[in-house]
Amino acid sequence: MRTHRTFTIALLLAPTLALGACGGSSDASETPAPEPLTTTTADQLEPAVVEPVDGIVAGTDTDLAVYGAIGDTTPAQMLPARTEFGSRRVLRVVGRYGTDDGWLEVLLPVRPNGSRGFVRAADVTLESTNLTVDIDLATKVLRVSDGDNGVLVETPIAIGSAENPTPTGDFYLTDILITGDEDSAYGPYALGLSAHSETLSEFGGGDGQIGIHGTNQPSSIGRAVSHGCVRVSNDIVTALANTVPLGTPVVIH
Amino acid sequence: MTGTTRILALIVGAVFGLGAFGVSYASTAYAFTTPAADLDVEIGIDPCDLQPEICDWDFPVDPEDPEDPEEPGVGPAGGADDYAPETTTTTVPTDGPTDDPTEDPDEPAGDDDVPAAEPEDAVQASPNFTG
Numbered sequence: 525m526r527t528h529r530t531f532t533i534a535l536l537l538a539p540t541l542a543l544g545a546c547g548g549s550s551d552a553s554e555t556p557a558p559e560p561l562t563t564t565t566a567d568q569l570e571p572a573v574v575e576p577v578d579g580i581v582a583g584t585d586t587d588l589a590v591y592g593a594i595g596d597t598t599p600a601q602m603l604p605a606r607t608e609f610g611s612r613r614v615l616r617v618v619g620r621y622g623t624d625d626g627w628l629e630v631l632l633p634v635r636p637n638g639s640r641g642f643v644r645a646a647d648v649t650l651e652s653t654n655l656t657v658d659i660d661l662a663t664k665v666l667r668v669s670d671g672d673n674g675v676l677v678e679t680p681i682a683i684g685s686a687e688n689p690t691p692t693g694d695f696y697l698t699d700i701l702i703t704g705d706e707d708s709a710y711g712p713y714a715l716g717l718s719a720h721s722e723t724l725s726e727f728g729g730g731d732g733q734i735g736i737h738g739t740n741q742p743s744s745i746g747r748a749v750s751h752g753c754v755r756v757s758n759d760i761v762t763a764l765a766n767t768v769p770l771g772t773p774v775v776i777h
Numbered sequence: 778m779t780g781t782t783r784i785l786a787l788i789v790g791a792v793f794g795l796g797a798f799g800v801s802y803a804s805t806a807y808a809f810t811t812p813a814a815d816l817d818v819e820i821g822i823d824p825c826d827l828q829p830e831i832c833d834w835d836f837p838v839d840p841e842d843p844e845d846p847e848e849p850g851v852g853p854a855g856g857a858d859d860y861a862p863e864t865t866t867t868t869v870p871t872d873g874p875t876d877d878p879t880e881d882p883d884e885p886a887g888d889d890d891v892p893a894a895e896p897e898d899a900v901q902a903s904p905n906f907t908g
Contacts, residue, residue, distance in 0.1 A: 609900060609902040609904070610900045610902060611898065611900050612898055684907075688907065699900070699902075699904075700896055700898055700899040700900070701899070701900060701901070701902045701903075701904050702895060702899050702900065702901045702902070703902075703903065703904060704901055709908055710904050710906070710908070713896075713899070714904035714906060716904070716906065721907050724907055727905065727906070727907045727908065728905040728906075728907075728908070729905045730904075730905030730906065732907055733905070733906050733907070734906060734907055735904060735906030735907070737904065737906060737908075750907070750908060751907040751908050752907040753906050753907045753908050765896045765899060766896045769897065769898065770898045
């Protein structure tokens, strides 16, 4: 009986065809017009540093105008939004002048070592870090400190040879590079600094930038054998890459 | 009409009446018991091939028909409004958590299954530092 009913219904029912239609809509979001840059003259600025700048980092997503002095209207140079390796551009702040429309004195990642310049506070975003990296060339030890919380990392290092010494001064971290090859001469990570070699104007196609990196020659650690870079073990450089952010102050003495 | 004639008329009427009833019964029984396969041969198609879903339907029970063994409540009894879609019940265990008790509840789920994330702001590049 059931078979007959099924057949009857099969004859009575007409095949149906469902049609689906895809539709889409696009939201035409309009990009707001950029606000005009504010202009500030030197006589409008408060001359003193208004707050501590330790650990303050200026970051930007666009090309950044760097001025030679507070109140200049023509940039002395333009820094690309990205480093030559593609890292986000950050600058270590060493002075802060004025208030909302003020100026920031920054360390520049260019030759000669220790170069400084000024940027408008309105052109950057400010970040901060409590970490500092201290590199003692005499004892060949690198330490990472976290403000008042003490030393996080203390490790032996290899430093530049007598012919190509590691430069000294106040610098900061500009790049965190993933090498993709743990067995390379740089190990798994290489951290770029704002420092440059005083003896090598170029190296390996680069401009002699100094870095902290791993090594495939762990026996070299503890010795002055490099071309100026600071070598640490691969485990340590991995820890550093995951701990210290861009802009972290690096003091080499 | 005589009594004999009446008796003969009743006999003839009963014979023809039973014959008509038999013919009707036989044709009805044939129609209701002929397998679909036989009918398929006649029309050359299987309706289940056209719309397989209709072959899976259940049909309502006539509550007054004691021979209908099917359960009521499912199928197109009187139109689309009477159709009750088949439902699926999911049983949720209530006899305790299924999570690994050794896992830290503060950790995001699935951390053990994904590779470690690269450092923030790290980029893949070939360095050319002084080495």
